[in-house]
Amino acid sequence: MPASKITKKLSSLICMALVLIPGLAFADYELNLTESVTALGKEIYDLHMLVLIICTVVCVAVFAVIIYSLINHRKSKGAKPATFHESATVEFIWTVIPFIILVIIAVPATKVLLKIEDASNPDLTIKATGWQWKWEYEYLDNGVHFFSNLDKASNDARQLGSKTDPRTVPNYLLDVDNPIVVPVNKKVRILTTANDVIHAWWVPELAVKRDAIPGFINESWFKAEKTGVYRGQCAELCGKDHGFMPIVVNVVSDSEYNDWVASQKKAMAAAKASAGKTWSKADLMKRGEEVYNASCAACHQANGQGIPGVFPGIAGSKVATGPVEGHIDIVINGKPGTAMQAFGTQLSPADSAAVITFQRNAFGNNTGDVVQPSQISR
Amino acid sequence: MTDKNQNKANNITLGKFSLIAVAMFGFGFALAPMYEAFCQAFGINGRFVEIQDGTYDSSNKVANITEVDKSRLVKVQFTASRNQNMNWEFKALESIVEVNPGEIRVVKFYAKNNTDKTVIAQAVPSVSPGRATKYLNKIECFCFTQQTFKPGEAREMPLRFVVDPALPGKISTLTLAYTFFDTQNRRASNMTDNSRETKLAVNSVVTNAQQ
């Protein structure tokens, strides 16, 4: 970071600190829990405020007593030490009072919790499957199915040593290529599970956070009362790119939702149809680079060098310069016991063909091979 | 000498607390079966502990279910996933059915091995909400045994199940999720848990005999 930037930051910080006293400077910065757009989320927020206020009041009261004592009961002021060292009454009172306060907190907490755990009678059910490091969504009611990756702009900017200033990237690290779309004012049930390690599906404004555990299914729900785009992130450490698998939920009107479902179905049909088509090398390379950046670069790195000892490189690798069949096999079926996933289940044949073509002709792997979708057996 | 007594006392304390430490080490392992018992009793995680252990006795589960509760309908959703690295197709052919509790229903799942290798896979069932687990009884299920798929093999696999009429009235939607795991696709693939396979094999005999 250039020194001038640090100075600038420092001076702005000092300015912030100066105006902190009237409490205006932080108007732009979130200080408190994110306010929710669901009724249940608002109840959670209220519960949070109740506990926060109780804690603050008690804290201030105790601190006031200590500070009074620190100021007045000091030797330099000639204070003589008292001799009391216990009092059954006082000790009884200050054991009972916290207990009563806790009961006051526990009652609303129980009420809200029971509502959170009642996911029955949903209008729509979406299964979110956590992968290292992306989300797979499946709409159980209408069969819409897609993967959701970190968007390209963020992904480029977040690389070590990238020249892009994240501040210039809109919704840095909080945007995806395919957001999920849900209708407003409908009870949406989210089923979470995982493909590999434990992830957690979290959108603060929808007040939902639930672990996604491989082999098991969990449920949670929300009913957004306002249209808009709500962003969240994976909340359970899931490996290297844990910080780079955001969640975007687009809450729209009923009719927009129906249009979206129709267009998704069309796109899925088109992807199926494209499997038989023959592509030009230039088209394959162009599409292949996009797929590579979305699906491969997290491990094999944008420059194809991999991370020594952890993720093998693509540049000059035996697989990418050897027989085409072996390359297709490893991309489609993955490599058991390693982080290499079976991309045959994630990518369409066209995308698989494109990315294999790209890998065989990029990073100095000038094999000249062109792989067509028809070569990808399903 | 008090010194001697002291040493003796110290060694006794050492012995006692070493024993406690060893016992607590054992307790750590005992947490595994205790957890399973809890899961079974309270449906934690929607686990079917008995199926996973190979001790699931389907005939016993449905023995008490004698009549169909026509007064209510329960939605049962099905969903299918594959664990890492599995180039399979796996889906429920019907994603939602409505059943009366007590009514025996059959739904089909479709699986296809897209690889050119023979794969032995185990389906792991899980139910949401978890407390409904013990009311969703399976009479016939491809999750009872490991499934062997030849290269390119595709198969429809039936699931015969019944929802216990004792299902709490508050639960109106159940989701049964299956995840297929490639049993050879584990770190220590050369070492298999023999006892478990035997249990599953025995169980499959029992299941077959019932049909």
Next chain:
Amino acid sequence: MSDHKPSGITRWIFTTNHKDIGTLYLWFAFIMFFVGGSMAMVIRAELLQPGMQVVDPLFFNSMTTMHGLIMVFGAVMPAMVGFANWMVPMMIGAPDMALPRMNNWSFWILPFAGTMLVSTLFMEGGGPAFGWTFYAPLSTTFAPQSTDFFIFAVHLLGFSSIMGAINIIATILNMRAPGMTLMKMPLFVWTWLITAFLLIAVMPVLAGAVTMMLTDRNFGTSFFDAAGGGDPVLFQHVFWFFGHPEVYIMILPSFGIVSQIIPTFARKQLFGYASMVYATAAIAFLSFIVWAHHMFTVGMPVAGELYFTYATVMIAVPTAVKVFNWTATMWKGSMTFETPMLWAVGFVFLFTVGGFTGLMMGVAPADFQYHDTYFIVAHFHYVLVPGAVFAIIGGIYYWIPKWTGNMYDEKLGKLHFWLSAISVNILFFPQHFIGLAGMPRRIPDYAVQFSEFNFMSSIGGFVFGATQLLFLYIVIKCIRGGEKATDQVWDNPEGLEWTIPSPAPYHTFETAPQIK
């Protein structure tokens, strides 16, 4: 009575003297504090600005993992055992620890375990990068090869802690001077007695958890693998059955230290001694039955979530009693503010902040929002840094004149306190805000709306880190010389340790003192 000290390096290698071993423990902890601290500096450097500037995400994850493990198992716990070694025999009038040879062994395991743990960073595939909580399957099927070394290191660390704990229990139960009844023991001894029980109860459970990990990884078992009939959530239950008592293992001796310091400088007896003892025991007991509040989001049955909520918020009662007792001890005292007292008062204020956020997180519906965010990071750093670490530093200032025979530099000590107290709040307080606003923990890069507070936090972190170098200087300066300390050191403090000369002779209380 001879005060013969062996000399040279063999003195330290073969020593069975509780004071030598205490010193070794404290130095080991101090070194690990800087090792773990430098990892924290790497973390804060990466988080200074949005975007990736310093390290790659995988290395970042090993930094957060190793920082946590080293601070917990390498810095705080050994420092507490170091205090116990030095002070418990002197406080109860015993000549040495009950099992001196085992004492030597339990210390000398540590450097090897610590080295092994740190060496994983240089292995192929990198060090452990799955968080200090090492949840399966990220730590089993998906972990680097070095994880097996990590498991072995945890076994060794656990073995050392268990032996240390047994030794402390044997010393306290069997070696007290005549007349030193349990209810006459200084509170520090009491808190360590209870902590030692916790250690013996839970360190073996951790050993069990890592052993299950080891067999899952290498021998085909499937405790934590759904494919073979296991459940990854089981790992979390076993881990937190250890993990929750573990956090009290780090904080209870801190309560003890603070309860020694405050009465001395308030010139007034500790208020509610008996209730302090009962509150400590109550906290220890509750710590065993609340573990699942660390995992509310795994999808427990409602009844379980309610139970763990109720049990967790109950901990606030005995903890509040402790804070009230310290307050009442200061009330109408005749206070002076030498360095140890500053750290103790800082502890009472800042630990209380951490305690209150802990209460907030105990409430399950709200915890769904706090879970795995920077709010959690802020909470546990408030209880562990201005909590446990402040108590440790305060304890060192309090007893170092007795250990070395020299007074530390009071001016520098005060400077050290004020720099630390201010920077630690700049470091951790903004993390509450970014956590509530939605920044997940354990991420190497963040959305730009979190930039300002992260920048602030990093600056606080750098200042706090640099300030601790000042502490190293103060300690070395004090060991090398300075104003001679009197035997009492402070103004009429209570306790047997102040009845012996300063510096404490190599052998003390070879004839047991009589306690009135």
